[in-house]
Amino acid sequence: MKKTGSQILLESLVLEGVDTVFGYPGGTVINIYNDLMDYPIKHILNRHEQGAVHAADGYARATGKVGVAIATSGPGATNTITGIATAYMDSIPLVVITGQVPTALIGNDAFQEADIIGITRPITKHNYLVKDVKDLARIIKQAFYIARTGRPGPVVIDLPKDVQMASTKFEYPETVEIRGYKPTYSGNPRQIEKAVKMILAAKKPVIYVGGGVTLSDASNELLGFAETIQAPVTTTLMAMASFPRNNPLSLGMLGMHGTYYANMAITHSDLLIAVGARFDDRVTGKIATFAPHAKIIHIDIDPTSIKKNVRVDLPIVGDLKDVLQKMVADLGGHADKVKELVATLAPWRQEIDGWKAKHPMAYQASDKIIKPQYVIEKLRELSNDDAIVTTEVGQHQMWTAQFFEFRQPRTFLTSGGLGTMGYGLPAALGAQAAFPERQVIDISGDGSFQMNSQELATLVQYRLPVKIVILNNNFLGMVRQWQQLFFDRRYSQTCMELPIDFVKLAEAYGATGLRATSPDEVEEVIKQAFATPGPVIMEFKVAREENVLPMVPAGAGLNEMVLAS
């Protein structure tokens, strides 16, 4: 039986196991939206296409499945760009479907036309313009395959209106054959053997973990590996939740706002085992002084990540789950030597404990004014253990990374690579849509929150009970901090003085609004918010000029941390 392009799209989504899509209708996707009513797919109507893509991204990060978003052509499609770039930088599997003007009008400056294939080329793993309905099923199959396999990433399918309307026989391919795309999953056994030799010879090893561990669901393997050799583990922002912060081997985050002891451990290490991390400049600081004494083993599924920013002594290309399993198995064959290694590393662990004792993660408490770090600590204390936390971007994001102490994978969703303000609220929405029963918290600043606050309407409409925390300092806090430290306190355009009443804003949308202005109100507000059904905004009037510390100034080495203001 023949089906139209839009029916083929929806049939294929069902076959891919898609249960929820996020989007916004428009002229060139009206056929898809019309047919959508006949398919068992839940659609969430966001209030902006950027919100739809971030929501699909949050859904993908929380579940590990491919997130799907739909937007119309032209402005609808261009509104997806920040969302797509965010997912691209953090390697998140997404399929974004954009409508396009009919094929006969493409290139003619038609109404609501934009060259979305051209625009998204540098920020997608791959993209497709479907010119013939006969290609559609194959392209969708390929798009999902490309999005979720290898190093995951966003794929755009640009679907002209006439292709949606044209009909053909529907046959969904069972397999995918792309001759130029064959990701390497299995780590080379000889390289792994070499790595094990290097590990057994190390005196001061550090495991440096990136977002890849979450992407390949290798948290258990990572824990097994770290505990086998009893080596300290430091995580990037993207990997925060993939290694339990309460494990004695955890050093927390490294880099610009990492812990003093993580950065000291990196600086003094003799072997760095990089696991699914890409040596971002926020992590390395000045490259010349990054891990100056260490040999580097770099495990990654993406060969382009290896040797991109730093020298690497031993590359291993493969899926982390596979490589870590093989590594642990290989170490198992050297039980005596492993025992010896664990004993040899005792002084190293003591040295690290010394750094931990000297400069623990701390802040100056106050009983007069709300300290943002205190709010984060209280949130941690009062929230469920499997709560999913999203953040926007800025000071609140770093405080969350520093003080929330994540313990379970896929519970911390944040825009790491692109640093997208306005990410957290729609991402929380997506996560909550995936897990209606779990606690989902968006931690934001007053600046970031206002980037996509319209998504409050979506939360209320779909009864998604996200709890929103606004650490309100009436500043674009992180830029203000830099202006204070490096620009002689010239606070150019970072002061958001207009006193927005976030409680009333919540109420205007039909949500609940709560406010705390002094430290003794913090706990009560959080408890009340968690006990209130539906979406809630918690506004905390926090210390205005609190800084995120410690800090490695941009361009400095990890050993040059600023510890106090």
Next chain:
Amino acid sequence: MKHTISVLVENEFGVLTRVAGLFSGRGFNIESLSVAPTLDPSISRMTILTRGDDQILEQITKQLNKLIDTIKVIDFTGQDFIEREMALIKVTAEEETRAEVLRIVDIFRAKVVDVTPRSYTVEITGAPAKIDAIVELLRPLGIKELVRSGPVVLGRGSKGWKGAE
């Protein structure tokens, strides 16, 4: 350092832009690029000349390989290969220089493919250095127009990459 890379890609619209965009987006320079379908019409072959140190070249080849449409990347660095480029050169040919142009054309085993009372158009094929040489000799006589194709390259020896593996 100059590098010659051949890239076999799916012969689909937009692939050239993907490759070119990869270079521009990362600040790598393309010195020359030639592209056409291969024996297998579903595959195109690009020959790219670029410059960079070892680290940059490694990134270029890895990034090219990473493109979904890329089937194979061949880096000719350190290999023995045949390199040919074609040029069409329109040279001023007045009474006093006509013989000189023909002499140069003869020496270089080039061909005159168009003649007017005031010009010769010369076709030359060879390694880029040979084309540089003839251009330098013809330049003082007056070059009106010049077009070069950019080199195409094949490895020496009996082994060949024909298309589908």
